Structure formats: structure tokens, C-alpha cells
Amino acid sequence: MLKWYEEKSRQSDVVISSRIRLARNFAKYPFSPKLTFEQAEQLCEDVYSRLDEEKTTLEDIIGKYYYYDITKANEIEKEALVERHIITKKLAQKKQHAAVVMTEDESVSLMLNEDDHIRIQAISGGLNLLPLLEKVNEIDNLISDKLQYAFDDKLGYLTSSPTNVGTGLRASIMLYLPALGTSGKIEKLIDEVSKYGVSIRGVYGEGNKNIAYIYQVSNSKTLGMSESDIIQNLISIVDQIIKQECRRREYLLETNFDKYEDQVYRSYGVLRYAKQISTADAMMLLAQIKFGYDSQMIESEEAPSFYKLMMAIQPANLQKMLGKNAGTKERERARAKYLNESLPELLDL
Structure with a gap:
């Protein structure tokens, strides 16, 4: 089975991948940083049980999947998952019980007990945010049917970080920008897009340092906007970045x-x-x-x-x-x- 990053995608000269991530917490537990070891283990068991109840339905949505106990994995295995964007460094470093539910092609993963109780992530090559949003929402609905989320009528979904409160949605597109990168245009671009609730970071999301001209462009605002508004805003800005990159490439090659x-x-x-x-x-x-x-x-x-x-x-x-x-x-x-x-x-x- 091909992994998502092995498949050919549209606009692959600039767009590497799209990712949607939902942050959710369960009403019955304190936020992850305050969980006891026993609560952390029970939380994972709750999710396992719910997914097992709906195994057939879930496999229709995402295909074959399996559970991976992060706390039992060795350091190389955990770091390899981080390198492939399946889990975060924070999850890899967890001392409490933590896990990831992931598909065979690595396109869907559910991180359990990272900063939030559950983070539902879907990723694919190319520019595919809307289909990914539909997929994560199906998973989200399946889980919330039996496990109640922490939710406020005014604020929306409650999360351990204020930056995720509201929709709990983080949409991101990974771009390859060699022309803008070599021309020193990235810093100015970062300032420009920040005015529209969008951030540009390095490939693994740590500061603004890039690796091989690869940048992650994502929404920085989750409160006061709908999921569709967040995604349309991001797509619009990414479209402008792609046009700037293509124009800059033409200029560099001509000159x-x-x-x-x-x-x-x-x-x-x-x-x-x-x-x-x-x-x-x-x-x-x-x-x-x-x-x-x-x-x-x-x-x-x-x-x-x-x-x-x-x-x-x-x-x-x-x-x-x-x-x-x-x-x-x-x-x-x-x-x-x-x-x-x-x-x-x-x-x-």
C-alpha cells in the first residue's frame, strides 16, 4: 500500500501536502496536563472501546487502522513517527499513558493524551483541505456520539491551549518555496499573512526555520470563525503564495x-x-x-x-x-x- 507521500498529487511543484487536525477534550476528565496516570490510561481505553464499537463504520471512513502504544515504543520508533508527521514531539515525550491510532497508509491518525485528550488528524498529498475536513468530521461525530466533549455555548470546543479554543481546527498546507526562500522574501511574507490570521513556520512547526525551502502555512485563529471560513481564508492566501512563488521562479530562470x-x-x-x-x-x-x-x-x-x-x-x-x-x-x-x-x-x- 502506498503512503500518502508516495502518491502523485496536483500542483506538486509547489504544494506538498494538506492537513486537517481537530483538538478535542472529554468533559469527564481534566485537561491532559492534569491527568493522573490512571486517568490517562482510562482515557485511552475509553477511545479504544468506542472505536471498537464502530470498527466497521470507521474502516469504511479511513480504511484499516491499528493502535500504537507510545509509552511502550523505543526512542527511535517514536522519533520516526515524529519525522513522518504522525505524532508530535510532545506526544513522543509523554510520561503518562499515551497512544496513537493510525491507518496503514499513515493518512489518518488520532493522538491520544497529547496537549489535548484527542487530536484527530488527516493528511494527503496536494491541495485537499475540504475532503480532509469531511473525513475528520465523520470521525469526530462517531466519537462524540458516545463520549461527551468539553464544550461551551459561547466559546465552542474547550482546549488546553487558548489558541485552539473555538472550532479546535488547525488546517495547514505544506509548501515548497525555493524561489521565495532563496530571494529572502519569506520574512516579509510571514508579516503579511499574519494580518489575516495565518502563520508560516518551518517544516516541523518549530519557529520560522525552514528545511529545504519547505514551509507549513496554517490558520492561527480558531475562535469566531467557522470551519469553512477558516479553510477558505487559508486556501485564498495559499493561492496567492503559489502565484508569487511561480512568478519568482520565472524571474530567477529568466535572469x-x-x-x-x-x-x-x-x-x-x-x-x-x-x-x-x-x-x-x-x-x-x-x-x-x-x-x-x-x-x-x-x-x-x-x-x-x-x-x-x-x-x-x-x-x-x-x-x-x-x-x-x-x-x-x-x-x-x-x-x-x-x-x-x-x-x-x-x-x-
Whole structure:
């Protein structure tokens, strides 16, 4: 079964993925930070029981799924889930009982006992926020039929963080913005979109630092707006960002094609023949090669799945692939070998 990041999607030259996440808490329990160990375990059991009651219906919505006990997982397994955006670092670091319910293709996950009691997440390649919203709402309704949520008639859904109160909805789109990134336009863009209740952050949501020109654009306002308003506002802003990125790419290629062509071929040569390479260097070189493919500077019989490669070479996922703990030097050699073998031969243009 293909993972969501292995499938080809529309506008893949700029849009990597879409994600919808709902934050919910149960009325019968205190917020997660105040749960006892016993309450945390019982909370997870409540959700398991409810999902088991509706197993057939749930599988019709999301497909096959399974439970993953985070508190019993080793550090590499947990970090690998973080790298693939299935769980957050906060969930991985939980000392109380915590878990994730996830589908085989990793497109849907339910985090249990993170900052909130449950966070329902759906993700897909391309620009697909509305279908994802429909899916998470179906899951949400199924759970709330038997387990009462903490809800206020004026405020909406109550959450452990004030920034999620209201709809509890966080919609985000992951974008690849090499032209705006190299041109130093991102900081100005961050200021502009903040006026409209939207934020731009690095790929893993930690500050504004980016990895390989990949940015996460998401709503920062959940109170006083409907779910559809939040999503339409985000789509409208992302559409403008995409247009800016495309215009900037055209300008860079028109004014300095030789420079970027040389950079693309150098990057390809390094990743095809390097004997060891760090995560950061590999990510940047992959980003430059992707720019070459998107700009039709280079071609191959089949273009590689760049985001699949980027996730595979992260430290924890690389060690899972190796089947063992590995130090920095061993990982760097394994990463180089994997990329040597994964990049296809280029066609003569």
C-alpha cells in the first residue's frame, strides 16, 4: 500500500501536502496536563472501546487502522513517527499513558493524551483541505456520539491551549518555496499573512526555520470563525503564495538560468556519488534537484518522490531502515548509499 507521500498529487511543484487536525477534550476528565496516570490510561481505553464499537463504520471512513502504544515504543520508533508527521514531539515525550491510532497508509491518525485528550488528524498529498475536513468530521461525530466533549455555548470546543479554543481546527498546507526562500522574501511574507490570521513556520512547526525551502502555512485563529471560513481564508492566501512563488521562479530562470542549471547538476552529482552526507546537506541538495525537475532542467524516465526521499533519510527513519541504532558517521554513509541508489539516471536533453 502506498503512503500518502508516495502518491502523485496536483500542483506538486509547489504544494506538498494538506492537513486537517481537530483538538478535542472529554468533559469527564481534566485537561491532559492534569491527568493522573490512571486517568490517562482510562482515557485511552475509553477511545479504544468506542472505536471498537464502530470498527466497521470507521474502516469504511479511513480504511484499516491499528493502535500504537507510545509509552511502550523505543526512542527511535517514536522519533520516526515524529519525522513522518504522525505524532508530535510532545506526544513522543509523554510520561503518562499515551497512544496513537493510525491507518496503514499513515493518512489518518488520532493522538491520544497529547496537549489535548484527542487530536484527530488527516493528511494527503496536494491541495485537499475540504475532503480532509469531511473525513475528520465523520470521525469526530462517531466519537462524540458516545463520549461527551468539553464544550461551551459561547466559546465552542474547550482546549488546553487558548489558541485552539473555538472550532479546535488547525488546517495547514505544506509548501515548497525555493524561489521565495532563496530571494529572502519569506520574512516579509510571514508579516503579511499574519494580518489575516495565518502563520508560516518551518517544516516541523518549530519557529520560522525552514528545511529545504519547505514551509507549513496554517490558520492561527480558531475562535469566531467557522470551519469553512477558516479553510477558505487559508486556501485564498495559499493561492496567492503559489502565484508569487511561480512568478519568482520565472524571474530567477529568466535572469540567471545558467547559475541555477549548474547548481542543479552539481547537486545531482553529489547525491549520486557522495560516500557520506549529513541530513541537512542531503535535504538542501534534494530541494535543489527538485527545482531542476520542476523547471524541466533535468528529466528522467520517472521522477523520484522527493518528499518520500526526504523523510526516509531523517535520522530515526534511516535507523529503522537499517534495523539498528547507528551513530552519526554510520548514518551519513547509509544516507549517501540510499540516495546513490534511489536517484534515477538522467535523460539527455
